[in-house]
Amino acid sequence: MASEAIAHESEHHAPPPQVAAEIIARELVATTTGASGRFKVWAWFLGIASIAGIVALVLKFIDQSDDSTKWGYVAAMVSFLLSIAGGAPMVAMAPVMAKANWVRPVTRIASLFSFAGVATIIMLIPLVAILPPLVTEGARRRTIWYMAPDYSPHVWTTLSLVLLLVTGIALFYSAALPDFASMRDHATGWRQRLGKRLARGWVGTDSQWRTLRMRIGMFGTFYFLILVFVNFLVTSDFGQSLVPGWRDAILPMYHTVSGFQAGVAGVVIALYFSRKYMKLEKYVHLDAFWSLGRLLFALTLLWIYFFYSSFIVFWYGRSENDIATLNLQVRGPMMGVFIAGMVLIWVVPWWILIWNKVRRGTGAMVVGSFIILVGLLLDRIRTFVPAWSVPPDQIHERWLKVIPEAYWPTLFDVLIMAGGISMVAFIVMMMTRVLPVLSVWQVQEFNLLSKPIRYIRGHATLVAKPD
Protein backbone atom coordinates (compact mmCIF):
# COMPACT_ATOMS: atom_id res chain seq x y z
CA MET A 1 0.00 0.00 0.00
CA ALA A 2 2.81 2.37 0.88
CA SER A 3 4.50 1.89 -2.50
CA GLU A 4 1.18 2.46 -4.27
CA ALA A 5 0.76 5.70 -2.39
CA ILE A 6 4.27 6.85 -3.35
CA ALA A 7 3.64 6.00 -7.01
CA HIS A 8 0.40 7.91 -6.85
CA GLU A 9 2.11 10.98 -5.40
CA SER A 10 4.77 10.96 -8.12
CA GLU A 11 2.18 10.71 -10.90
CA HIS A 12 -0.08 13.46 -9.62
CA HIS A 13 1.36 16.70 -8.37
CA ALA A 14 -0.25 18.19 -5.31
CA PRO A 15 -1.78 21.60 -5.98
CA PRO A 16 0.66 24.36 -5.01
CA PRO A 17 0.10 26.17 -1.72
CA GLN A 18 -1.52 29.59 -1.80
CA VAL A 19 0.49 32.75 -1.36
CA ALA A 20 -0.73 35.81 0.55
CA ALA A 21 -1.78 38.79 -1.58
CA GLU A 22 0.74 41.21 -0.02
CA ILE A 23 3.61 38.79 -0.69
CA ILE A 24 2.47 38.40 -4.32
CA ALA A 25 2.41 42.18 -4.79
CA ARG A 26 5.82 42.78 -3.21
CA GLU A 27 7.63 39.83 -4.80
CA LEU A 28 6.29 40.39 -8.30
CA VAL A 29 6.92 44.13 -8.23
CA ALA A 30 10.46 43.32 -7.03
CA THR A 31 11.09 41.21 -10.17
CA THR A 32 11.32 44.44 -12.20
CA THR A 33 14.49 45.47 -10.35
CA GLY A 34 17.80 43.78 -9.68
CA ALA A 35 18.40 42.02 -13.01
CA SER A 36 20.99 39.25 -12.80
CA GLY A 37 24.36 39.47 -14.54
CA ARG A 38 23.27 36.78 -16.98
CA PHE A 39 20.14 38.81 -17.84
CA LYS A 40 22.23 41.89 -18.54
CA VAL A 41 24.68 39.99 -20.74
CA TRP A 42 21.83 38.55 -22.80
CA ALA A 43 20.11 41.92 -23.00
CA TRP A 44 23.30 43.55 -24.32
CA PHE A 45 23.90 40.73 -26.78
CA LEU A 46 20.34 40.79 -28.11
CA GLY A 47 20.30 44.59 -28.24
CA ILE A 48 23.50 44.69 -30.28
CA ALA A 49 22.21 41.93 -32.58
CA SER A 50 18.98 43.93 -33.07
CA ILE A 51 20.91 47.07 -34.03
CA ALA A 52 23.15 45.04 -36.35
CA GLY A 53 19.99 43.67 -38.00
CA ILE A 54 18.54 47.14 -38.53
CA VAL A 55 21.86 48.41 -39.95
CA ALA A 56 21.99 45.41 -42.30
CA LEU A 57 18.42 46.12 -43.38
CA VAL A 58 19.25 49.75 -44.20
CA LEU A 59 22.44 48.76 -46.08
CA LYS A 60 20.57 46.10 -48.03
CA PHE A 61 17.93 48.65 -48.97
CA ILE A 62 20.59 51.10 -50.17
CA ASP A 63 22.33 48.37 -52.16
CA GLN A 64 19.51 46.17 -53.47
CA SER A 65 16.31 48.20 -53.48
CA ASP A 66 16.15 47.91 -57.26
CA ASP A 67 16.05 44.09 -57.26
CA SER A 68 12.97 42.59 -55.61
CA THR A 69 14.22 39.01 -56.13
CA LYS A 70 16.74 39.53 -53.32
CA TRP A 71 14.14 40.32 -50.63
CA GLY A 72 12.65 36.90 -49.95
CA TYR A 73 14.35 36.42 -46.59
CA VAL A 74 13.12 39.78 -45.34
CA ALA A 75 9.58 38.83 -46.41
CA ALA A 76 10.01 35.48 -44.63
CA MET A 77 11.16 37.39 -41.54
CA VAL A 78 8.09 39.65 -41.61
CA SER A 79 5.90 36.57 -41.78
CA PHE A 80 7.86 34.79 -39.03
CA LEU A 81 7.78 37.77 -36.67
CA LEU A 82 4.10 38.36 -37.38
CA SER A 83 3.47 34.72 -36.47
CA ILE A 84 5.24 34.88 -33.10
CA ALA A 85 4.50 38.44 -32.03
CA GLY A 86 0.97 38.28 -33.41
CA GLY A 87 0.12 34.75 -32.26
CA ALA A 88 1.41 34.93 -28.68
CA PRO A 89 -1.09 37.51 -27.36
CA MET A 90 -3.90 35.14 -28.39
CA VAL A 91 -2.85 33.04 -25.38
CA ALA A 92 -3.66 36.10 -23.26
CA MET A 93 -7.12 36.25 -24.74
CA ALA A 94 -8.71 32.97 -25.86
CA PRO A 95 -8.36 30.93 -22.60
CA VAL A 96 -9.30 34.02 -20.55
CA MET A 97 -12.59 34.24 -22.42
CA ALA A 98 -13.13 30.55 -21.66
CA LYS A 99 -12.54 31.43 -17.95
CA ALA A 100 -9.56 29.09 -17.67
CA ASN A 101 -7.92 29.57 -14.28
CA TRP A 102 -4.50 28.18 -15.30
CA VAL A 103 -3.96 30.98 -17.79
CA ARG A 104 -4.09 33.86 -15.28
CA PRO A 105 -0.35 33.81 -14.44
CA VAL A 106 0.49 33.43 -18.16
CA THR A 107 -1.46 36.30 -19.69
CA ARG A 108 1.03 39.09 -18.98
CA ILE A 109 3.95 37.33 -20.62
CA ALA A 110 1.78 36.51 -23.64
CA SER A 111 0.57 40.08 -24.03
CA LEU A 112 4.13 41.45 -23.75
CA PHE A 113 4.73 39.96 -27.21
CA SER A 114 2.40 42.65 -28.62
CA PHE A 115 5.24 45.15 -28.32
CA ALA A 116 7.40 42.92 -30.51
CA GLY A 117 5.09 43.93 -33.36
CA VAL A 118 7.43 46.94 -33.64
CA ALA A 119 10.06 44.54 -35.05
CA THR A 120 7.58 43.28 -37.66
CA ILE A 121 6.82 46.83 -38.79
CA ILE A 122 10.52 47.76 -39.00
CA MET A 123 11.10 44.75 -41.28
CA LEU A 124 8.04 45.62 -43.35
CA ILE A 125 9.09 49.19 -44.21
CA PRO A 126 11.63 48.35 -46.99
CA LEU A 127 9.37 45.59 -48.34
CA VAL A 128 6.53 48.07 -48.80
CA ALA A 129 8.89 50.32 -50.74
CA ILE A 130 9.96 47.44 -52.99
CA LEU A 131 6.56 45.80 -53.54
CA PRO A 132 5.48 46.60 -57.11
CA PRO A 133 2.35 48.70 -57.66
CA LEU A 134 -0.82 47.01 -58.88
CA VAL A 135 -0.33 48.25 -62.43
CA THR A 136 3.05 47.42 -63.95
CA GLU A 137 4.04 47.64 -67.62
CA GLY A 138 0.59 48.99 -68.41
CA ALA A 139 -1.23 45.92 -67.09
CA ARG A 140 -2.83 45.10 -63.77
CA ARG A 141 -1.30 42.15 -61.91
CA ARG A 142 -3.50 39.55 -60.21
CA THR A 143 -4.11 40.44 -56.57
CA ILE A 144 -6.93 40.67 -54.06
CA TRP A 145 -7.15 44.38 -54.95
CA TYR A 146 -9.52 43.96 -57.81
CA MET A 147 -10.35 47.54 -58.75
CA ALA A 148 -8.44 49.46 -56.11
CA PRO A 149 -5.91 52.29 -56.58
CA ASP A 150 -2.34 51.35 -57.49
CA TYR A 151 -0.77 51.44 -54.05
CA SER A 152 -3.62 49.86 -52.11
CA PRO A 153 -1.61 46.86 -50.79
CA HIS A 154 1.12 49.20 -49.62
CA VAL A 155 -1.25 51.44 -47.71
CA TRP A 156 -3.74 48.95 -46.31
CA THR A 157 -1.26 46.22 -45.29
CA THR A 158 0.90 48.74 -43.44
CA LEU A 159 -2.15 50.26 -41.80
CA SER A 160 -3.42 46.85 -40.76
CA LEU A 161 -0.09 45.94 -39.14
CA VAL A 162 -0.06 49.25 -37.27
CA LEU A 163 -3.65 48.61 -36.22
CA LEU A 164 -2.66 45.15 -34.93
CA LEU A 165 0.19 46.70 -32.94
CA VAL A 166 -2.07 49.39 -31.47
CA THR A 167 -4.79 46.89 -30.56
CA GLY A 168 -2.22 44.54 -29.00
CA ILE A 169 -0.82 47.38 -26.90
CA ALA A 170 -4.36 48.46 -25.95
CA LEU A 171 -5.10 44.87 -24.87
CA PHE A 172 -1.89 44.84 -22.85
CA TYR A 173 -2.54 48.23 -21.26
CA SER A 174 -6.15 47.41 -20.44
CA ALA A 175 -5.03 44.41 -18.42
CA ALA A 176 -2.01 46.19 -16.96
CA LEU A 177 -3.80 49.16 -15.33
CA PRO A 178 -4.16 47.52 -11.87
CA ASP A 179 -0.51 46.51 -12.00
CA PHE A 180 0.56 50.05 -12.76
CA ALA A 181 -1.35 50.92 -9.57
CA SER A 182 0.67 48.23 -7.76
CA MET A 183 3.85 49.81 -9.15
CA ARG A 184 2.64 53.20 -7.94
CA ASP A 185 2.01 51.77 -4.47
CA HIS A 186 5.03 49.48 -4.04
CA ALA A 187 7.82 50.36 -6.49
CA THR A 188 10.39 53.12 -6.14
CA GLY A 189 12.09 55.67 -8.40
CA TRP A 190 11.15 55.97 -12.06
CA ARG A 191 9.04 52.83 -11.93
CA GLN A 192 6.84 54.37 -9.25
CA ARG A 193 6.52 57.61 -11.23
CA LEU A 194 5.67 55.66 -14.39
CA GLY A 195 3.16 53.56 -12.44
CA LYS A 196 1.52 56.71 -11.09
CA ARG A 197 1.28 58.24 -14.54
CA LEU A 198 -0.01 55.12 -16.28
CA ALA A 199 -2.35 53.94 -13.49
CA ARG A 200 -4.49 56.98 -14.34
CA GLY A 201 -5.95 57.16 -10.86
CA TRP A 202 -6.86 53.48 -10.59
CA VAL A 203 -8.13 52.65 -7.10
CA GLY A 204 -10.00 49.39 -7.80
CA THR A 205 -13.65 50.42 -7.55
CA ASP A 206 -16.25 47.94 -8.67
CA SER A 207 -16.97 50.08 -11.74
CA GLN A 208 -13.28 50.07 -12.73
CA TRP A 209 -13.05 46.28 -12.42
CA ARG A 210 -16.21 45.80 -14.45
CA THR A 211 -14.97 47.99 -17.30
CA LEU A 212 -11.56 46.31 -17.12
CA ARG A 213 -13.14 42.91 -17.76
CA MET A 214 -15.18 44.31 -20.61
CA ARG A 215 -12.32 46.07 -22.34
CA ILE A 216 -10.15 42.94 -22.16
CA GLY A 217 -13.00 41.10 -23.88
CA MET A 218 -13.51 43.84 -26.48
CA PHE A 219 -9.85 44.37 -27.35
CA GLY A 220 -9.31 40.60 -27.35
CA THR A 221 -12.10 40.19 -29.89
CA PHE A 222 -10.80 43.06 -32.01
CA TYR A 223 -7.30 41.62 -31.79
CA PHE A 224 -8.40 38.25 -33.12
CA LEU A 225 -10.42 39.80 -35.97
CA ILE A 226 -7.49 42.03 -36.99
CA LEU A 227 -4.88 39.28 -36.65
CA VAL A 228 -6.73 36.99 -39.06
CA PHE A 229 -7.11 39.89 -41.47
CA VAL A 230 -3.42 40.86 -41.29
CA ASN A 231 -2.43 37.25 -42.02
CA PHE A 232 -4.74 37.34 -45.02
CA LEU A 233 -3.17 40.55 -46.37
CA VAL A 234 0.45 39.53 -45.75
CA THR A 235 0.10 36.10 -47.38
CA SER A 236 -1.80 37.56 -50.33
CA ASP A 237 0.17 40.75 -51.00
CA PHE A 238 3.66 39.59 -50.00
CA GLY A 239 3.31 36.00 -51.21
CA GLN A 240 0.71 34.85 -53.67
CA SER A 241 0.36 38.07 -55.67
CA LEU A 242 4.06 37.89 -56.69
CA VAL A 243 3.79 34.47 -58.32
CA PRO A 244 1.78 34.12 -61.52
CA GLY A 245 -0.88 31.44 -61.15
CA TRP A 246 -0.50 30.86 -57.39
CA ARG A 247 -4.04 30.87 -56.02
CA ASP A 248 -4.43 29.18 -52.66
CA ALA A 249 -7.49 29.99 -50.56
CA ILE A 250 -6.19 27.96 -47.61
CA LEU A 251 -2.81 29.71 -47.32
CA PRO A 252 -4.05 32.63 -45.14
CA MET A 253 -5.66 30.25 -42.67
CA TYR A 254 -2.63 27.96 -42.77
CA HIS A 255 -0.47 30.98 -42.02
CA THR A 256 -2.74 32.08 -39.16
CA VAL A 257 -2.93 28.68 -37.47
CA SER A 258 0.81 28.05 -37.74
CA GLY A 259 1.19 31.56 -36.28
CA PHE A 260 -0.88 30.49 -33.26
CA GLN A 261 1.39 27.45 -32.95
CA ALA A 262 4.46 29.71 -33.00
CA GLY A 263 2.83 32.09 -30.55
CA VAL A 264 2.16 29.33 -28.02
CA ALA A 265 5.72 28.00 -28.52
CA GLY A 266 7.07 31.52 -27.90
CA VAL A 267 5.01 31.85 -24.71
CA VAL A 268 6.23 28.45 -23.45
CA ILE A 269 9.85 29.50 -23.98
CA ALA A 270 9.40 32.91 -22.33
CA LEU A 271 7.47 31.36 -19.44
CA TYR A 272 10.09 28.67 -18.91
CA PHE A 273 12.98 31.13 -18.68
CA SER A 274 11.16 33.67 -16.52
CA ARG A 275 9.96 30.92 -14.16
CA LYS A 276 13.43 29.44 -13.86
CA TYR A 277 15.59 32.56 -13.68
CA MET A 278 13.23 34.88 -11.79
CA LYS A 279 12.38 32.14 -9.26
CA LEU A 280 8.67 32.20 -9.97
CA GLU A 281 7.93 28.51 -9.35
CA LYS A 282 5.35 29.27 -6.69
CA TYR A 283 3.38 31.47 -9.08
CA VAL A 284 3.77 29.64 -12.40
CA HIS A 285 2.58 26.14 -11.65
CA LEU A 286 3.13 23.02 -13.70
CA ASP A 287 -0.58 23.15 -14.50
CA ALA A 288 0.11 26.08 -16.84
CA PHE A 289 2.70 24.06 -18.76
CA TRP A 290 0.37 21.05 -18.99
CA SER A 291 -2.37 23.19 -20.46
CA LEU A 292 -0.03 24.99 -22.87
CA GLY A 293 1.36 21.58 -23.86
CA ARG A 294 -2.10 20.35 -24.82
CA LEU A 295 -2.73 23.53 -26.79
CA LEU A 296 0.62 23.19 -28.56
CA PHE A 297 -0.07 19.55 -29.37
CA ALA A 298 -3.47 20.37 -30.85
CA LEU A 299 -2.00 23.20 -32.96
CA THR A 300 0.83 20.93 -34.14
CA LEU A 301 -1.78 18.48 -35.43
CA LEU A 302 -3.69 21.34 -37.06
CA TRP A 303 -0.55 22.29 -38.99
CA ILE A 304 -0.58 19.03 -40.95
CA TYR A 305 -4.34 19.29 -41.46
CA PHE A 306 -4.09 22.74 -43.04
CA PHE A 307 -0.96 21.91 -45.03
CA TYR A 308 -2.52 18.75 -46.46
CA SER A 309 -5.81 20.53 -47.26
CA SER A 310 -3.84 23.07 -49.27
CA PHE A 311 -1.46 20.58 -50.87
CA ILE A 312 -4.08 18.09 -52.06
CA VAL A 313 -5.88 20.70 -54.19
CA PHE A 314 -2.71 21.41 -56.20
CA TRP A 315 -1.64 17.78 -56.31
CA TYR A 316 -5.00 16.58 -57.58
CA GLY A 317 -5.65 19.61 -59.80
CA ARG A 318 -2.59 19.08 -61.99
CA SER A 319 -3.29 22.11 -64.15
CA GLU A 320 -0.22 23.97 -65.36
CA ASN A 321 -0.43 26.56 -62.60
CA ASP A 322 -1.00 23.86 -59.94
CA ILE A 323 2.10 21.99 -61.07
CA ALA A 324 4.14 25.20 -61.21
CA THR A 325 3.02 26.17 -57.70
CA LEU A 326 4.04 22.78 -56.29
CA ASN A 327 7.34 22.94 -58.15
CA LEU A 328 8.03 26.37 -56.67
CA GLN A 329 6.90 25.71 -53.09
CA VAL A 330 7.43 22.00 -52.42
CA ARG A 331 9.25 19.99 -55.07
CA GLY A 332 11.61 22.54 -56.56
CA PRO A 333 14.74 24.22 -55.30
CA MET A 334 13.27 24.56 -51.81
CA MET A 335 12.46 20.85 -51.35
CA GLY A 336 15.14 20.35 -48.72
CA VAL A 337 13.95 23.38 -46.75
CA PHE A 338 10.35 22.19 -47.05
CA ILE A 339 11.18 18.71 -45.73
CA ALA A 340 13.31 20.08 -42.89
CA GLY A 341 10.56 22.53 -42.00
CA MET A 342 7.88 19.84 -41.99
CA VAL A 343 10.02 17.55 -39.82
CA LEU A 344 10.69 20.31 -37.30
CA ILE A 345 7.29 21.95 -37.22
CA TRP A 346 5.23 18.77 -37.21
CA VAL A 347 6.97 15.35 -37.01
CA VAL A 348 9.42 16.00 -34.16
CA PRO A 349 7.10 18.15 -31.97
CA TRP A 350 4.28 15.67 -32.52
CA TRP A 351 6.55 12.85 -31.40
CA ILE A 352 7.75 14.82 -28.39
CA LEU A 353 4.39 16.20 -27.28
CA ILE A 354 2.47 12.95 -27.70
CA TRP A 355 3.93 11.63 -24.45
CA ASN A 356 2.07 12.55 -21.28
CA LYS A 357 5.29 12.54 -19.26
CA VAL A 358 6.79 15.16 -21.56
CA ARG A 359 3.79 17.44 -21.32
CA ARG A 360 3.88 17.13 -17.52
CA GLY A 361 7.43 18.45 -17.38
CA THR A 362 8.94 21.68 -18.57
CA GLY A 363 12.35 20.79 -20.07
CA ALA A 364 11.21 18.74 -23.07
CA MET A 365 8.32 21.14 -23.63
CA VAL A 366 10.70 24.06 -24.09
CA VAL A 367 12.93 21.97 -26.40
CA GLY A 368 9.85 21.08 -28.45
CA SER A 369 8.90 24.76 -28.61
CA PHE A 370 12.35 25.78 -29.88
CA ILE A 371 12.14 23.05 -32.53
CA ILE A 372 8.73 24.34 -33.63
CA LEU A 373 10.09 27.87 -34.04
CA VAL A 374 13.03 26.64 -36.14
CA GLY A 375 10.59 24.60 -38.23
CA LEU A 376 8.32 27.59 -38.64
CA LEU A 377 11.22 29.78 -39.80
CA LEU A 378 12.11 27.17 -42.45
CA ASP A 379 8.45 26.93 -43.45
CA ARG A 380 8.23 30.70 -43.91
CA ILE A 381 11.47 30.65 -45.91
CA ARG A 382 10.20 27.98 -48.30
CA THR A 383 6.95 29.96 -48.71
CA PHE A 384 8.23 33.51 -49.23
CA VAL A 385 11.77 33.20 -50.63
CA PRO A 386 10.69 31.40 -53.84
CA ALA A 387 7.75 33.81 -54.20
CA TRP A 388 10.05 36.85 -54.12
CA SER A 389 12.61 35.07 -56.36
CA VAL A 390 10.21 35.26 -59.30
CA PRO A 391 11.50 37.99 -61.67
CA PRO A 392 9.03 40.92 -61.90
CA ASP A 393 8.91 40.63 -65.70
CA GLN A 394 7.04 37.32 -65.34
CA ILE A 395 4.33 38.77 -63.13
CA HIS A 396 1.74 38.97 -65.92
CA GLU A 397 2.18 35.34 -67.06
CA ARG A 398 -0.74 32.98 -66.51
CA TRP A 399 1.49 30.58 -64.62
CA LEU A 400 5.13 30.30 -63.72
CA LYS A 401 6.89 28.77 -66.72
CA VAL A 402 10.46 28.83 -65.36
CA ILE A 403 11.07 27.95 -61.72
CA PRO A 404 13.75 30.34 -60.41
CA GLU A 405 16.91 28.99 -58.83
CA ALA A 406 17.08 28.88 -55.05
CA TYR A 407 18.22 32.16 -53.58
CA TRP A 408 20.54 31.47 -50.67
CA PRO A 409 20.91 34.02 -47.89
CA THR A 410 23.73 36.55 -47.98
CA LEU A 411 25.49 37.88 -44.89
CA PHE A 412 23.01 40.77 -44.87
CA ASP A 413 20.07 38.35 -44.87
CA VAL A 414 21.56 36.35 -42.00
CA LEU A 415 22.15 39.52 -39.99
CA ILE A 416 18.63 40.77 -40.72
CA MET A 417 17.06 37.48 -39.64
CA ALA A 418 19.19 37.21 -36.51
CA GLY A 419 18.45 40.87 -35.75
CA GLY A 420 14.70 40.43 -36.18
CA ILE A 421 14.55 37.43 -33.85
CA SER A 422 16.84 39.15 -31.34
CA MET A 423 14.64 42.23 -31.40
CA VAL A 424 11.58 40.23 -30.34
CA ALA A 425 13.49 38.64 -27.44
CA PHE A 426 15.06 41.99 -26.51
CA ILE A 427 11.74 43.84 -26.45
CA VAL A 428 10.09 41.16 -24.30
CA MET A 429 13.08 41.14 -21.90
CA MET A 430 13.09 44.92 -21.59
CA MET A 431 9.36 45.03 -20.89
CA THR A 432 9.94 42.76 -17.87
CA ARG A 433 12.00 45.66 -16.42
CA VAL A 434 9.03 47.99 -16.71
CA LEU A 435 6.19 45.84 -15.40
CA PRO A 436 6.13 42.51 -13.50
CA VAL A 437 6.46 39.56 -15.86
CA LEU A 438 3.41 38.03 -14.19
CA SER A 439 0.28 40.08 -13.66
CA VAL A 440 0.01 40.85 -9.94
CA TRP A 441 -3.76 41.13 -9.91
CA GLN A 442 -4.26 38.01 -12.00
CA VAL A 443 -2.00 35.92 -9.75
CA GLN A 444 -3.98 37.29 -6.78
CA GLU A 445 -7.21 36.43 -8.58
CA PHE A 446 -5.85 32.93 -9.30
CA ASN A 447 -5.38 32.45 -5.55
CA LEU A 448 -8.70 34.06 -4.73
CA LEU A 449 -10.67 31.74 -6.96
CA SER A 450 -8.80 28.46 -6.42
CA LYS A 451 -8.20 26.42 -3.34
CA PRO A 452 -6.13 23.25 -2.97
CA ILE A 453 -8.19 20.49 -1.39
CA ARG A 454 -7.79 16.84 -0.44
CA TYR A 455 -10.24 14.87 -2.59
CA ILE A 456 -10.92 11.34 -1.25
CA ARG A 457 -7.33 9.98 -1.36
CA GLY A 458 -5.98 12.37 -3.94
CA HIS A 459 -5.36 16.06 -4.39
CA ALA A 460 -7.46 18.50 -6.35
CA THR A 461 -7.91 22.20 -6.87
CA LEU A 462 -11.31 23.66 -6.24
CA VAL A 463 -11.88 26.49 -8.71
CA ALA A 464 -14.66 29.05 -8.47
CA LYS A 465 -15.97 30.18 -11.87
CA PRO A 466 -18.15 33.23 -11.37
CA ASP A 467 -20.25 34.41 -14.31
Place this chain on the structure above:
Amino acid sequence: MSTQSILGLFQQPEPAADAMDGLKEAGFELGTFDVLTGTPYPEGAFGEYVPQHRLFRFPAFGAIIGFTLSVFLTAATQLAYPIVTGGKPILSIFAMLIIMYEMTMLAGVIATVVGIIFESRLPNMKPGIYDTRITEGWIGVVITFDDDSKVADAESVLNKAGALEIKHA
Protein backbone atom coordinates in the same frame (compact mmCIF):
# COMPACT_ATOMS: atom_id res chain seq x y z
CA MET B 1 -20.74 72.44 1.72
CA SER B 2 -17.63 70.33 1.00
CA THR B 3 -17.68 66.65 0.06
CA GLN B 4 -16.16 64.33 2.62
CA SER B 5 -15.01 60.72 2.36
CA ILE B 6 -14.11 58.07 4.86
CA LEU B 7 -12.43 54.78 4.14
CA GLY B 8 -12.77 51.66 6.26
CA LEU B 9 -10.04 49.07 5.80
CA PHE B 10 -10.61 45.35 6.17
CA GLN B 11 -8.28 42.39 5.77
CA GLN B 12 -11.02 39.86 5.02
CA PRO B 13 -13.89 40.08 2.50
CA GLU B 14 -16.65 38.91 4.89
CA PRO B 15 -16.53 41.92 7.26
CA ALA B 16 -16.27 44.24 4.25
CA ALA B 17 -19.47 42.71 2.87
CA ASP B 18 -21.06 43.15 6.33
CA ALA B 19 -20.09 46.83 6.23
CA MET B 20 -21.72 47.23 2.82
CA ASP B 21 -24.91 45.60 4.17
CA GLY B 22 -24.77 47.81 7.24
CA LEU B 23 -24.48 50.99 5.17
CA LYS B 24 -27.54 49.99 3.14
CA GLU B 25 -29.50 49.26 6.31
CA ALA B 26 -28.40 52.58 7.83
CA GLY B 27 -30.03 54.41 4.95
CA PHE B 28 -27.00 55.47 2.91
CA GLU B 29 -27.98 55.99 -0.72
CA LEU B 30 -26.73 53.56 -3.37
CA GLY B 31 -23.84 55.12 -5.23
CA THR B 32 -22.55 57.02 -2.19
CA PHE B 33 -20.49 54.08 -0.99
CA ASP B 34 -18.24 51.69 -2.88
CA VAL B 35 -15.77 48.91 -2.31
CA LEU B 36 -12.08 49.19 -3.31
CA THR B 37 -10.13 46.00 -4.00
CA GLY B 38 -6.79 45.07 -5.52
CA THR B 39 -8.24 41.90 -6.97
CA PRO B 40 -11.41 41.52 -9.01
CA TYR B 41 -13.83 39.76 -6.69
CA PRO B 42 -16.79 38.11 -8.44
CA GLU B 43 -19.51 40.63 -9.23
CA GLY B 44 -21.94 41.04 -6.38
CA ALA B 45 -19.56 39.47 -3.82
CA PHE B 46 -19.97 42.48 -1.55
CA GLY B 47 -23.58 43.17 -2.44
CA GLU B 48 -22.33 46.33 -4.10
CA TYR B 49 -24.29 48.72 -6.28
CA VAL B 50 -23.94 47.80 -9.96
CA PRO B 51 -23.95 50.95 -12.08
CA GLN B 52 -25.23 50.95 -15.65
CA HIS B 53 -22.63 51.35 -18.36
CA ARG B 54 -22.67 52.17 -22.05
CA LEU B 55 -19.35 50.66 -23.01
CA PHE B 56 -20.78 48.37 -25.69
CA ARG B 57 -22.25 51.34 -27.55
CA PHE B 58 -18.87 52.86 -28.32
CA PRO B 59 -17.44 50.05 -30.51
CA ALA B 60 -20.84 49.63 -32.15
CA PHE B 61 -21.07 53.33 -33.07
CA GLY B 62 -17.41 53.36 -34.11
CA ALA B 63 -17.90 50.35 -36.34
CA ILE B 64 -20.99 51.89 -37.96
CA ILE B 65 -19.14 55.15 -38.64
CA GLY B 66 -16.11 53.27 -40.02
CA PHE B 67 -18.29 51.10 -42.20
CA THR B 68 -20.19 54.11 -43.55
CA LEU B 69 -16.98 56.00 -44.32
CA SER B 70 -15.50 52.95 -46.04
CA VAL B 71 -18.56 52.52 -48.24
CA PHE B 72 -18.29 56.17 -49.18
CA LEU B 73 -14.53 55.95 -49.80
CA THR B 74 -14.60 52.79 -51.93
CA ALA B 75 -17.72 53.75 -53.86
CA ALA B 76 -16.52 57.31 -54.48
CA THR B 77 -13.11 56.09 -55.65
CA GLN B 78 -14.60 53.64 -58.10
CA LEU B 79 -17.20 56.08 -59.37
CA ALA B 80 -14.52 58.76 -59.81
CA TYR B 81 -12.38 56.36 -61.89
CA PRO B 82 -14.92 54.05 -63.55
CA ILE B 83 -12.78 51.32 -65.13
CA VAL B 84 -14.56 48.07 -65.95
CA THR B 85 -12.35 45.19 -64.79
CA GLY B 86 -13.04 41.58 -65.80
CA GLY B 87 -16.57 42.49 -66.88
CA LYS B 88 -17.61 43.14 -63.28
CA PRO B 89 -19.83 46.07 -62.25
CA ILE B 90 -18.12 49.32 -61.27
CA LEU B 91 -19.37 48.94 -57.70
CA SER B 92 -18.36 45.34 -56.91
CA ILE B 93 -19.03 44.49 -53.30
CA PHE B 94 -16.34 41.79 -53.03
CA ALA B 95 -13.66 44.19 -54.22
CA MET B 96 -14.81 46.75 -51.66
CA LEU B 97 -15.09 44.34 -48.72
CA ILE B 98 -11.39 44.35 -47.79
CA ILE B 99 -11.21 48.10 -47.24
CA MET B 100 -14.65 48.12 -45.62
CA TYR B 101 -13.54 45.48 -43.12
CA GLU B 102 -10.32 47.25 -42.22
CA MET B 103 -11.93 50.68 -41.81
CA THR B 104 -14.71 49.18 -39.70
CA MET B 105 -12.12 47.60 -37.41
CA LEU B 106 -10.05 50.79 -37.29
CA ALA B 107 -12.97 52.98 -36.25
CA GLY B 108 -14.24 50.30 -33.86
CA VAL B 109 -10.89 50.15 -32.03
CA ILE B 110 -10.56 53.94 -31.86
CA ALA B 111 -14.11 54.29 -30.51
CA THR B 112 -13.46 51.56 -27.93
CA VAL B 113 -10.39 53.38 -26.66
CA VAL B 114 -12.43 56.60 -26.40
CA GLY B 115 -15.28 54.72 -24.70
CA ILE B 116 -12.96 53.25 -22.13
CA ILE B 117 -11.62 56.67 -21.24
CA PHE B 118 -15.18 57.80 -20.52
CA GLU B 119 -16.62 54.69 -18.94
CA SER B 120 -13.67 53.78 -16.74
CA ARG B 121 -13.70 57.32 -15.35
CA LEU B 122 -10.05 57.45 -16.36
CA PRO B 123 -7.99 59.47 -15.91
CA ASN B 124 -9.30 59.81 -12.39
CA MET B 125 -7.89 63.26 -11.51
CA LYS B 126 -9.28 63.12 -7.96
CA PRO B 127 -8.97 59.50 -6.91
CA GLY B 128 -10.05 60.53 -3.43
CA ILE B 129 -9.31 58.59 -0.31
CA TYR B 130 -7.13 55.53 -0.82
CA ASP B 131 -4.66 53.24 0.92
CA THR B 132 -1.74 51.43 -0.71
CA ARG B 133 -2.54 48.27 1.28
CA ILE B 134 -5.50 47.75 -1.08
CA THR B 135 -3.09 46.45 -3.74
CA GLU B 136 -1.78 44.04 -1.07
CA GLY B 137 -5.14 42.33 -0.69
CA TRP B 138 -6.83 44.62 1.84
CA ILE B 139 -10.38 45.73 1.13
CA GLY B 140 -11.56 49.29 1.43
CA VAL B 141 -15.12 50.50 1.90
CA VAL B 142 -15.34 54.15 0.94
CA ILE B 143 -18.29 56.40 1.78
CA THR B 144 -18.74 59.86 0.30
CA PHE B 145 -21.18 62.42 1.69
CA ASP B 146 -22.07 66.07 1.63
CA ASP B 147 -23.78 65.98 5.03
CA ASP B 148 -21.34 66.00 7.99
CA SER B 149 -23.97 64.60 10.31
CA LYS B 150 -23.70 61.20 8.68
CA VAL B 151 -19.99 60.75 9.38
CA ALA B 152 -20.63 59.33 12.83
CA ASP B 153 -23.22 56.89 11.45
CA ALA B 154 -20.82 55.66 8.80
CA GLU B 155 -18.01 55.23 11.31
CA SER B 156 -20.31 53.32 13.57
CA VAL B 157 -21.26 50.91 10.76
CA LEU B 158 -17.62 50.40 9.78
CA ASN B 159 -16.54 49.80 13.38
CA LYS B 160 -19.40 47.41 14.00
CA ALA B 161 -18.41 45.40 10.90
CA GLY B 162 -14.85 45.14 12.20
CA ALA B 163 -12.88 47.75 10.23
CA LEU B 164 -9.22 47.57 11.24
CA GLU B 165 -8.65 51.22 10.43
CA ILE B 166 -10.73 54.21 9.38
CA LYS B 167 -9.25 57.04 7.36
CA HIS B 168 -10.78 60.47 6.73
CA ALA B 169 -10.36 62.85 3.82
